[in-house]
Amino acid sequence: xxxxxxxxxxxxxxxxxxxxxxxxxxxxxxxxxxxxxxxxxxxxxxxxxxxxxxxxxxxxxxxxxxxxxxxxxxxxxxxxxxxxxxxxxxxxxxxxxxxxxxxxxxxxxxxxxxxxxxxxxxxxxxxxxxxxxxxxxxxxxxxxxxxxxxxxxxxxxxxxxxxxxxxxxxxxxxxxxxxxxxxxxxxxxxxxxxxxxxxxxxxxxxxxxxxxxxxxxxxxxxxxxxxxxxxxxxxxxxxxxxxxxxxxxxxxxxxxxxxxxxxxxxxxxxxxxxxxxxxxxxxxxxxxxxxxxxxxxxxxxxxxxxxxxxxxxxxxxxxxxxxxxxxxxxxxxxxxxxxxxxxxxxxxxxxxxxxxxxxxxxxxxxxxxxxxxxxxxxxxxxxxxxxxxxxxxxxxxxxxxxxxxxxxxxx
Numbered sequence: 001x002x003x004x005x006x007x008x009x010x011x012x013x014x015x016x017x018x019x020x021x022x023x024x025x026x027x028x029x030x031x032x033x034x035x036x037x038x039x040x041x042x043x044x045x046x047x048x049x050x051x052x053x054x055x056x057x058x059x060x061x062x063x064x065x066x067x068x069x070x071x072x073x074x075x076x077x078x079x080x081x082x083x084x085x086x087x088x089x090x091x092x093x094x095x096x097x098x099x100x101x102x103x104x105x106x107x108x109x110x111x112x113x114x115x116x117x118x119x120x121x122x123x124x125x126x127x128x129x130x131x132x133x134x135x136x137x138x139x140x141x142x143x144x145x146x147x148x149x150x151x152x153x154x155x156x157x158x159x160x161x162x163x164x165x166x167x168x169x170x171x172x173x174x175x176x177x178x179x180x181x182x183x184x185x186x187x188x189x190x191x192x193x194x195x196x197x198x199x200x201x202x203x204x205x206x207x208x209x210x211x212x213x214x215x216x217x218x219x220x221x222x223x224x225x226x227x228x229x230x231x232x233x234x235x236x237x238x239x240x241x242x243x244x245x246x247x248x249x250x251x252x253x254x255x256x257x258x259x260x261x262x263x264x265x266x267x268x269x270x271x272x273x274x275x276x277x278x279x280x281x282x283x284x285x286x287x288x289x290x291x292x293x294x295x296x297x298x299x300x301x302x303x304x305x306x307x308x309x310x311x312x313x314x315x316x317x318x319x320x321x322x323x324x325x326x327x328x329x330x331x332x333x334x335x336x337x338x339x340x341x342x343x344x345x346x347x348x349x350x351x352x353x354x355x356x357x358x359x360x361x362x363x364x365x366x367x368x369x370x371x372x373x374x375x376x377x378x379x380x381x382x383x384x385x386x387x388x389x390x391x392x393x394x395x396x397x398x399x400x401x402x403x404x405x406x407x408x409x410x411x
Contacts, residue, residue, distance in 0.1 A: 072165055073383055079158050080376040083369040085113040086150055090362045093143045101131035102139045110143060117146050147361050151368065155351050158372055162348035165379060166341070173338055176389060180330055183396045190403045191322055197407045204315060208406065210246040216406070219248055220315030224259055224266075247405050251314070254398035258391040259312070265391050270312045272320055278329045282384055289332040292339035294381060318399055330392065333385045340378035347374045 089110050096102050104127045111118040118124050122142055128134050198206045208216040243249050259266040264281035271279040271286070279286040279297060286297040320326050354367045 072161065072168060073379055076161055076376050076379050079154065079161060080372045082154050083372040086365045087369050088113050089147060090365055096140060100133060100136055102127055102136045103131040104129055107139065114150055151361060151365055155355060155368055159348055159351055162344055162375060166345060169341060176334055179393060183393050186400050187321055187396050190400050194403050194407045197410045212242060212246055221313055224312045224314060224317060225252060225256055248402060251398050251402040255395055258395055265388060272325055273312055273316050278325060289336060292335040294336055321396060321399060333389065337382050337385050340382050343378045344375050347371055
């Protein structure tokens with residue numbers, strides 16, 4: 001067991017789980033957040049109110065807005081692709097200017113990149129099959145006019161999309177915060193109640209034997225496994241049915257569905273269990289949260305990444321959910337989310353500055369491409385953060401249900 005996990009276990013062992021101290025234990029779950037540098041948008045009391053008033057089906061829905069935001073994100077990707085395509089048209093135009101030659105192939109390439117250039121008023125047939133000087137000046141002027149219009153349309157589109165994104169997500173960061181407070185409140189209370197009901201200070205020492213004859217403590221030492229559906233349908237392997245018909249099977253299925261072998265979240269939580277600093281994996285690439293930004297971690301081998309697979313057991317995952325590292329990690333992602341929202345606002349304003357500059361259309365398109373790239377990256381990160389938090393909240397809920405079920409069996 002790692003030093004970090006040993007410290008977490010020692011913390012659990014020293015908890016006072018007397019009935020009168022349960023609320024204090026719940027409050028302790030918020031102390032880490034209040035002392036952190038992260039922006040706190042709601043109080044612990046508000047979080048508890050949410051957890052008491054909102055049913056699980058609503059509380060643990062994905063933080064990401066399932067209809068509006070993914071659609072908006074797709075439109076941003078299209079806008080970024082359009083900006084790149086316009087940059088390619090500028091390159092073609094520059095080549096024509098340099099050579100003073102134009103052909104049907106040139107204008108067809110422009111139309112392929114940005115459909116609409118070739119039309120009844122600007123037919124491809126006015127140019128020659130082979131590069132020549134025929135209508136070269138007219139072709140360059142037509143490309144200029146086309147670029148001006150496409151640039152203006154794209155600039156307006158990016159500004160509008162950024163405004164819509166801000167509107168859709170204006171309360172989203174607050175919702176993430178409220179969900180976190182609600183879930184940690186429920187989890188800590190259920191966890192403390194379990195220790196109180198079983199008269200234990202150590203989750204591994206709870207004396208309970210599952211239907212299959214496996215002791216509770218032995219189950220907690222098992223490495224988190226994939227869900228049966230993933231193993232049988234995707235990997236074509238025979239699933240392990242050791243815990244079939246036991247009360248922990250729903251936990252195994254729900255956690256296993258979120259922590260597939262090789263998944264980013266599994267690597268992330270495995271690093272939390274095995275490293276002093278938690279890494280956040282995005283498309284299997286490790287990132288560190290530094291000053292509310294996601295920065296790539298260069299010195300990190302693939303063997304390090306896969307060693308995190310075996311570092312994650314049901315017991316140490318439960319302890320991580322109670323620990324300060326998880327709280328700091330979630331609030332760190334929250335900080336990145338807020339920072340990205342700010343970047344999107346400020347960067348979208350730059351498109352107006354670019355418009356006012358007395359620069360050639362090629363320079364304006366280049367700057368707009370950079371702007372769209374920055375905004376698109378921020379939105380992609382925020383969507384990834386939202387999805388990750390949805391998975392973590394789902395794991396919290398799965399553990400809450402299991403802990404509450406075990407507490408009931410002990411009465």
